[in-house]
Amino acid sequence: MLKFVKAPRKIITKALDKELGFGKVLTTEKRLMLADGSFNVHRESIGVWDNTYHFLVTMKWSTFFLLALLFFISINLVFATMYVLIGVEHFTGMSPGGPAQDFVNAFFFSSQTLTTVGYGHISPTGMITSIVASIESFFGLLTFALISGLLYGRFSRPAARVVFSENILVAPYKESQGLMFRMVNARKSELIETEVQILMSFNQEDGAGNTTRKFYPLNLEISKISFFSMSWTVVHPLFDKSPIKDFSKEDFENANAEFMVLVKGIDETSQQLVHARHSYTAENMVWNAKFVPILKYNASGIPKILTSLVGHYEKVA
Numbered sequence: 001m002l003k004f005v006k007a008p009r010k011i012i013t014k015a016l017d018k019e020l021g022f023g024k025v026l027t028t029e030k031r032l033m034l035a036d037g038s039f040n041v042h043r044e045s046i047g048v049w050d051n052t053y054h055f056l057v058t059m060k061w062s063t064f065f066l067l068a069l070l071f072f073i074s075i076n077l078v079f080a081t082m083y084v085l086i087g088v089e090h091f092t093g094m095s096p097g098g099p100a101q102d103f104v105n106a107f108f109f110s111s112q113t114l115t116t117v118g119y120g121h122i123s124p125t126g127m128i129t130s131i132v133a134s135i136e137s138f139f140g141l142l143t144f145a146l147i148s149g150l151l152y153g154r155f156s157r158p159a160a161r162v163v164f165s166e167n168i169l170v171a172p173y174k175e176s177q178g179l180m181f182r183m184v185n186a187r188k189s190e191l192i193e194t195e196v197q198i199l200m201s202f203n204q205e206d207g208a209g210n211t212t213r214k215f216y217p218l219n220l221e222i223s224k225i226s227f228f229s230m231s232w233t234v235v236h237p238l239f240d241k242s243p244i245k246d247f248s249k250e251d252f253e254n255a256n257a258e259f260m261v262l263v264k265g266i267d268e269t270s271q272q273l274v275h276a277r278h279s280y281t282a283e284n285m286v287w288n289a290k291f292v293p294i295l296k297y298n299a300s301g302i303p304k305i306l307t308s309l310v311g312h313y314e315k316v317a
Contacts, residue, residue, distance in 0.1 A: 072114075080109075178236060179244070179259075183278075191268075
């Protein structure tokens with residue numbers, strides 16, 4: 001059975017003329033930005049170590065500590081093997097035993113040398129063992145300087161922690177409808193002078209019948225607030241001036257619509273500009289629904305934001 005795909009519905013509003021950084025040739029089938037805000041593009045690396053710093057600074061803390069531990073163990077395993085091959089008889093305070101016991105003693109001597117702890121009950125006596133121990137000490141200084149720099153980079157890197165709703169709703173709004181999503185600042189620090197933008201990418205057909213990707217900014221009810229301390233429901237009113245007024249679910253699906261969100265503000269702790277990104281597609285749109293309240297008050301009357309409910313909604317008639 002043949003399946004006919006309808007042509008994208010025409011938008012009367014003029015699309016953006018400026019270059020947004022996506023290039024002139026865009027895919028009309030795939031999304032441009034993933035849900036976590038990263039761009040859906042793969043860049044060919046010129047060198048093996050091009051993205052090492054970015055990888056180490058942006059990875060999860062648990063992964064970082066696990067990788068550092070594995071690196072520490074691996075270095076000690078290498079030097080312990082070298083010490084065993086040289087011979088444990090070239091160390092004072094290390095009694096020869098079985099192969100396993102010799103390797104364990106060499107491993108702990110290596111860890112003491114690498115960290116420059118040096119308890120003193122084991123020490124090298126030969127020239128070769130002294131040279132290897134000196135090289136390991138120098139390597140240990142470089143290693144811990146590198147790890148300290150990475151820790152500082154991870155702690156000092158300014159980043160926003162904005163939690164977005166999983167879906168974007170078409171909900172009743174005033175006398176009409178509105179396209180809306182909700183977000184919450186999950187950090188204790190406030191975001192000051194916070195701004196939000198929504199850029200819609202939409203497939204359109206030109207005069208020759210070719211499908212191209214166009215971008216349309218969506219005007220918001222409120223695009224800037226002074227203090228982002230509570231939850232924020234961002235609304236694009238579907239009134240007469242909206243480029244997508246009276247569009248149906250099928251219209252968005254046929255045009256492979258995508259809503260790219262950019263949030264930026266000043267973090268009061270670091271006094272630096274931070275930003276967050278998110279993306280919604282036509283599959284994330286929920287019609288005739290509204291967000292459930294996530295603001296409650298404790299016994300002292302202080303408002304409490306239930307961040308875990310940021311994406312919860314309920315259907316409306």
